[in-house]
Amino acid sequence: MGRITLEGVAKRFGEAEVIPPLDLDIPDGSFCVFVGPSGCGKSTLLRLIAGLEDTSAGRILIDGQDATRVPPAKRGLAMVFQSYALYPHMSVRANIAFPLRMAGMAREERDRRVEEAARVLNLTPYLDRRPGQLSGGQRQRVAIGRAIVREPKAFLFDEPLSNLDAALRVGMRIEITELHERLRTTMIYVTHDQVEAMTMADRIVVLNAGKIEQVGSPLELYREPRNRFVAGFIGSPR
Ligand code: ADP
Ligand code: MG
16 A cells, blocks of 8 residues: 555745645555656655655645654655665675665565565676676666665655666666556656656646646646646647
């Protein structure tokens, strides 16, 4: 299960209201993309859901349970960071196992989960290598593996492909979409890239200056943009 509901969630930094109160329901199993221009509050919203920032107002529910004051490690969500967050001196196996080792999980269960994640991500032949011996795409898969082993209710991605070159980015988009099809776990994916949003999402949340302009499927946003901002941003003919 991985339904995430925001009720009147707001965030201010000092005087600045970066996210005015908003409501959002992300159904279990969906692939939800937050898209909008740089500085519109995408990362802040994701960090509020992850618990890495405290809300200024409102409630965050995970599977109907109030998680607003639950610390990040106890929310059952996994944030996927860019691949440069890997430890260069550790093997792929140790990198993927790292969050489980920190949580004090027994070796046997840890190994089982790492092998399973490696299988899903086609990383089995590379488990004993170091990140420096891998391609950019393989490194990004290791970063995703680190999230998979935690068996989260939802994966949270913040522009995970922005440090990959254009060709690799296309391949990784397909891999992440396939991973979602295989796992059917809720994914929330932040990007400023309209193409990424339109090709990966089953539900897109268009943000502008912290406000939700529209929520819908790629087709709905394309055919029925609610306003000029959405039309312009999505590249719809209207
Ligand atoms: P995005 O991810 O869409 O580019 P962010 O969520 O990073 O946008 O930022 C939204 C706004 O909040 C920006 O104006 C940014 O400067 C501001 N902001 C983000 N984090 C902080 C912070 N820790 N303190 C003050 N302002 C912040
Ligand atoms: Mg950001």
